[in-house]
Amino acid sequence: MIYTVTFNPSVDYVVRLKEFEMGALNRSSDTAKYTGGKGINVSRILNELGVETTALGFVGGFTGDFIESTLSKSGIKNDFLRVEGDTRINVKLKTDEETEINGAGPIITDDDLAKLEDQLKSLNESDHVVFAGSVPSNHKDVYEFLSSLLHERNIGFSIDTEGQKLVSTLKYHPYLIKPNDVELEEIVGCKLSTQEERINACRELLAQGASNVLLTLGSGGALFVNTDTVYHMPSPPGTLKNSVGAGDSTVAGFIGKKGSGLEAQLRYAVASGSATAFNDDLAKRADIERLVGKIELQSIEEVK
Numbered sequence: 001m002i003y004t005v006t007f008n009p010s011v012d013y014v015v016r017l018k019e020f021e022m023g024a025l026n027r028s029s030d031t032a033k034y035t036g037g038k039g040i041n042v043s044r045i046l047n048e049l050g051v052e053t054t055a056l057g058f059v060g061g062f063t064g065d066f067i068e069s070t071l072s073k074s075g076i077k078n079d080f081l082r083v084e085g086d087t088r089i090n091v092k093l094k095t096d097e098e099t100e101i102n103g104a105g106p107i108i109t110d111d112d113l114a115k116l117e118d119q120l121k122s123l124n125e126s127d128h129v130v131f132a133g134s135v136p137s138n139h140k141d142v143y144e145f146l147s148s149l150l151h152e153r154n155i156g157f158s159i160d161t162e163g164q165k166l167v168s169t170l171k172y173h174p175y176l177i178k179p180n181d182v183e184l185e186e187i188v189g190c191k192l193s194t195q196e197e198r199i200n201a202c203r204e205l206l207a208q209g210a211s212n213v214l215l216t217l218g219s220g221g222a223l224f225v226n227t228d229t230v231y232h233m234p235s236p237p238g239t240l241k242n243s244v245g246a247g248d249s250t251v252a253g254f255i256g257k258k259g260s261g262l263e264a265q266l267r268y269a270v271a272s273g274s275a276t277a278f279n280d281d282l283a284k285r286a287d288i289e290r291l292v293g294k295i296e297l298q299s300i301e302e303v304k
């Protein structure tokens with residue numbers, strides 16, 4: 001079973017406006033509410049791909065009720081822990097560009113965290129855990145702690161987060177990490193302007209313990225680096241509608257096809273990410289399958 005852990009889920013409130021004026025009353029006739037949060041998005045795409053998944057994490061209030069009921073209606077198993085306070089609402093403003101306003105989310109107490117630890121301790125070596133998204137300000141080091149707990153029990157995990165929260169888990173050998181270009185530049189502390197620089201930066205993370213690095217590049221597709229090989233996958237043709245969740249979809253496509261061979265994993269990763277970008281919400285299975293055959297794998301000569 002693939003478990004996703006979302007410390008900070010969200011109700012994503014998508015507002016589409018032709019024009020937006022700060023300081024004025026702007027009316028929108030095109031709004032939508034979706035369950036959100038990086039781990040939850042991974043579970044949603046895994047479910048689309050027919051891969052067994054359970055969403056874990058913390059929810060609270062009426063917004064938490066919305067998330068639990070919506071996922072359950074979609075047939076997505078979830079076992080969230082209830083916390084004080086409301087799950088946050090994240091605003092996704094779509095004008096001629098995409099602007100996001102993400103809330104902080106409710107506090108996770110030590111007792112809340114202990115309950116999640118107990119859930120993870122009940123897993124076994126056949127399970128895989130995906131950590132994804134932001135964590136509460138009072139638990140900045142929680143990913144390092146939980147990945148050590150899984151490592152001690154020989155339970156595989158993958159992680160999609162940023163900065164030191166990601167770097168601190170590398171010594172426990174995450175199966176997959178998926179930074180985007182901005183996140184990778186933040187980690188290595190410099191601008192990455194060429195493909196060689198990006199590949200060498202990914203190799204720094206492999207050297208610190210990551211097993212596979214998938215660097216996503218928005219409309220530029222993705223770069224895959226591990227100790228055996230380097231591939232670039234351009235994104236397939238299509239019209240951008242909503243890139244929110246595209247990275248999470250990429251993670252789901254790669255992990256969901258674990259065991260089907262690296263090429264299938266990479267095709268489904270990029271097809272899932274782009275299919276989501278071409279969709280108002282997360283991609284449906286048919287959208288993904290339509291793109292899989294269009295994903296080109298460009299093997300990059302060994303970078304000296």
Ligand SMILES: Nc1ncnc2c1ncn2[C@@H]1O[C@H](COP(=O)(O)OP(=O)(O)OP(=O)(O)O)[C@@H](O)[C@H]1O
Pocket residue numbers: 179180181215216217218219220221222235236238240243244245246247248249250269270271272273274275277
């Ligand atoms: N404009 C686009 N056109 C085509 N494909 C896209 C576009 N934006 C994203 N994608 C696809 O989605 C994948 C992930 O996108 P991106 O690099 O934006 O991840 P991300 O920043 O982690 O996304 P998010 O955090 O919003 O989920 C890309 O590798 C690509 O396959």
Ligand SMILES: O=P(O)(O)OC[C@@]1(O)O[C@H](CO)[C@@H](O)[C@@H]1O
Pocket residue numbers: 008010012035036037038041090100102132133134135244245246247248
């Ligand atoms: O605040 P975080 O946890 O970093 O990101 C949360 C979020 O922006 O990520 C998802 C898209 O990846 C959205 O569903 C959600 O609103």
